[in-house]
Amino acid sequence: MSLQSLGTQMLRVDAREVPVELALHPRARRITLRVDKARGTLRLTLPPGVSESEGLRFAGRQQAWLRRRLSELPQAVPFADGAQVPVLGELHTIRHLPDARRGVWRSAGEIRVSGEAAHLPRRVRDHLKREARREIAARAAPLAGQVGRRHGRITIRDTASRWGSCSARGDLSFSWRLILAPERVLQYVVAHEVAHLREMNHSPRFWAVVDQLIDDVETPKAWLRRHGASLMRYG
Template sequence: MTLRRMSEASDIHMLAFPTRKVPLVFKQNNRARRIILRLDYGTSRIVVVLPKRTSRDEGKRFALSNKDWIEERLDQLHEPVPFIHGATIPFLGNPHRIRHRPNARGVVWCEQEEIHVAGHEEHVPRRVQDWLKIEAKREIEARAQAKAEAIGRKIKKITIRDTKSRWGSCTSEGELAFSWRLIFAPKHVMDYVIAHEVAHLKEMNHGPRFWKLCGEICRSVEPARLWLENNGTDLYRYGRF
């Protein structure tokens, strides 16, 4: 199932709190029926979705009237964990320490719960992120293809993105998209998200037959859903400064 598309046009204001200022971003979505507030966990910005014929001034007044809600959400954010030497990040749910190896050959490799990065120190963050995206693509594609084959469906295309509002999506044309940040989650959580989208290849809904099919190709639907509910936003902290 596809995400709703928003126009690219946006306008940024600052929303002031006693101890901090938070970027307030306005985005137009002509399909929206009301003003919607959303916390962008990747950038710690508040996104104000504006329906058709709704002004930014109306959106700002709405945000101001919900400052308590916004501050509560901001307080739930964990400290960012940049991809630098010595940082510990989860890889498939298991903690791994980033280790800069300036004199080593190669680029990035993983062994003994460490992610080793060769080259200059200033290249470490980008190389770690590039490597994580490659690993995410490899893990996700293999699992998705196997599950699609199990239900007699074919995947037209798989895309790995840095999505903000969903961990995965499926179009009616059979194109799947997943967040590369699933590489931080435990394997059973990644497996559930993949099963969820693959099941949409056959059942483009969330009815009883969809959940039955999802359970047939994933053994831990409920535990994984609960984990995402409790820990999903934490996955956005990695790689941020």
């Protein structure tokens, strides 16, 4: 049986109000509290018979632990004029050029954005999504050809729990935030999901297919373990 969402409450940690996502797990035996590093929120899971108020009191008693864990979260980087954002691992500075009338484009280490300042965050985000789709699509088709398969639809999402997925029908889904990672990391994730077109598992046969598609598997895997959560702080 799956988690049942109970909505979101706010919890005070020192002078800070932190969102807490509450969920009921029918097989849980105790209250669990964890920090979602990707979104900067808390997840409070309750077993049957424990009320939301009791769960929130439990969370409120964990001030020292929460203070320490929240302090470890990477600092958010809003999409704003002057902010530095990586594109395929290379830092670019967002530059607002309100009168340029060219949309969004990259040049000389900058992401240049025309139009009104109020639209800048959305325009940067949309631009990065388009770049992610372009880079991923350009890699997926030839890799699928190498394993004798054809992929289905490619979907670009903003997922917090996984970088990519492959459905039983061969449809591929990826996080747009891969465009922020180094090129070899994006290439690895695309190869990983394309390999599922042959092997819908993580067996030795699956990893043998991945090894056919990409020379270095361990380096990008290690990068994602160490730095993947930091990509969630942008925008």
